[in-house]
Amino acid sequence: MNDLPLSEPSLLARDEGYWQRVASRYDIEPGPINLEYGYFGRMTRTVAEHYQAHIAAINRAGSLPVRQHFEQVGSLEIHAAVAELLQVPVNTVALTQSTSASMLSLIRNYNGLRPGDQVLISDLEYDSVKHAMRWLAHNRGVEVIEIRHPHPATFDNLLDSYRQAFERYPRLKLMALTYVTHRTGLVMPVQAIAACARAQGVEVMLDGAHALGLVDFTLDQSGVDFAAFNLQKWIGAPLSLGVLYIAEARLQAIDPDMSEANYRGDDIRSRAPCGTPNIPAWMTLPTVFAEHRAMGGAAVKGARLSYLRDLWVEQVRPLPGIEVMTPDDPRLYCGITSFRFTRHPDQAAMARRLLDEHNLFTVAPEGSACGPCIRVTPGFTTTPDDLQALVRALHELA
Template sequence: MSINRRNMMMGPVAFPLAARAAALPKGGAARSDDEAYWASIAAQYDVTSQVIQLENGNWGIMARPVLAAYERAIERVNRENSFYARRTMEQDLLAVRARVASALGVATDEIALTRNATEALRALIEGYTKLRPGDAVLYADLDYDSMQGYVEGLRARRGVEVTRIALPEPATWQGLIDAYAQALEANPRIKLILLTHLSHRTGLVLPVREITALARAKGVDVILDAAHSWGQIDFSFPGLGVDFAGFNLHKWMGAPLGVGVAYVRKTRVRDIDVDPANGGGEADDLQARVHTGTPDYAAQLTVPDAIAFQETIGAGPRAARLKLLRNRWVEPLRQVDALQILTPADSRLSGGITSFRFKGKGSRADNIAIAKQLLDEFGIFSVHRVGVAAGCCVRITPALFTTLDQVDALAVALRTIAARMV
């Protein structure tokens, strides 16, 4: 059998999107209100027409060129099977890691591929080695449920005390910093903080750099949950100053389902345990800290295409467009007395996601009912969220394919529901 090695290496991992970049809309200097441009971006997505889809925080829809690359990768992995996996795929996946690391602005050996942010953060939280019995760890009400569970599990795993705080509502930039400063002051035994960059519950963005700096000054480490921030807001990850973080690539970066990233600063790798399933692993190998079993290799191999697509738009224009869609419905409704908007007007503290509740309607049942009413009566799909200390809420999450007409329809629906409550 004659094997064309060049053809094998030029499969779906050779960044086929780059060759087609000229055919895609360019966002470098795109204005957030350039409707013709954003319509061209929306045209890259196939979205259900059954509803107005404003629940895009679960995971992201792949753009057409990314989906096409994923289909090619599935076909190749399925066709070549272990002949590819045991010979050349390892180098291809290393190239994927390098591409992700470059996009984040970190070194390749500072990241490990996982199946999602939950898996990444579990490895970091449960594997963090610097806790001793009697130490304390801190988390907040807006942190993700699974991460709260892993932190709570440190009581038995590490013999530590666990402290939970409720973040202020309404929030302010300084008020959020003060909340963590006061918690550290109240319990000097705290050695580790879980921070969520952008909350999946309300859309609140934390001043991570400032909180991390005050924690470091007290000898406290931060593990950052960045599942929702990368691709939704415009920021420099190295500028946040964190040593440990977990990301998703299948939410706002638009990769296929089943890809996440664990980050550990190179000098801190030995502060995370090697996963026992990895048989000891190499002392300085971050990938040895995570054991995924068999992942979706095709999904991982498609990540460079997803990053390339997002880079044709640009982080700044993407974040500005999501913010415009959010502001379009949020800001006019701040004047509706019956409605509580759960992210502040301060542009530093929000991205595209924002949640709301109606006054006096803070139960889980209340907010399930509101989300159902939006769907049944107005054709708007959203989701209720629980776990916020001040009460449950309904989350609204636009995407790059969301139109101004769709968020305007949401505003009309909420005004209509509010008027009925008078």
């Protein structure tokens, strides 16, 4: 897969022969059709084998190679590989356990808040991020402002919802922003929102859990100084790996985590909780990144999953009894899209029927202002036939 026509990701997205070869790189347990790759993705067989080999090697050798090589050399090389993946300087990234761990470190250690300041969240933020912002209210004396995004969403009304918040709440200093929302799959116009926030003196903390490897973006063009990502959804890493990003010039805006003293104050690694990491998982990352690039990176992966999304959405959107929650504006969607049965109030019950009656595994997230829905998230082994099975099921159940 090293001779990819990377200049044509939209064409490669439709090349079923290529994606059959991709699918052959994964070991898949027989069972229901998995349309819930949003939780975490699969490792390729090569990555899983390397991971198992690293587990066995560390287990045999004990702490000696970790002390002598990994801590002194290996971990630095791995951080450099992560920085290369994100196309940022190496001193702006640190590895953590998850996106949530990274976001919580950023939020609790941000030192730019004073009692009476305001912080902003929306209905589409991840629950742990909402809880962390409310923790600030209790411990820092700030006020939490929560906005509800309009539905149906458009580029302009999403941006306008933030503009209105900035005008209405002049004491806003900090906001969370989710790049790809886990509830509906809506892709937020990050660059436009961040520019608007910056003009009003509001700092943005970007939750990029679903974005990395799925959306083709560069951080230096996003306009954000603080961000969190994970490597286990669309990059294909073992579980337990997240990334913390702080722009080079903004490190001092985030205090060392709970007075972390294992690293110097000018080392970004002091901003993340310190502990023994999943060393074999870290050691597997060079293989993970090689596999990611061999598949075509975010440009090709994102194009493929958006193509699969379009296959079912185009057939289902006109269907009576079904409402597709995610807009068709290509700026606002990716491979993840949600819908709901308008004639059935209990979406979780309908997700169970999709599984029990049609062998289709989905999830029914709640919490968005537009209401409960069912999320469909294809993966790199998903086929057009799998999506046709979904279309047939929705026709029958609607």
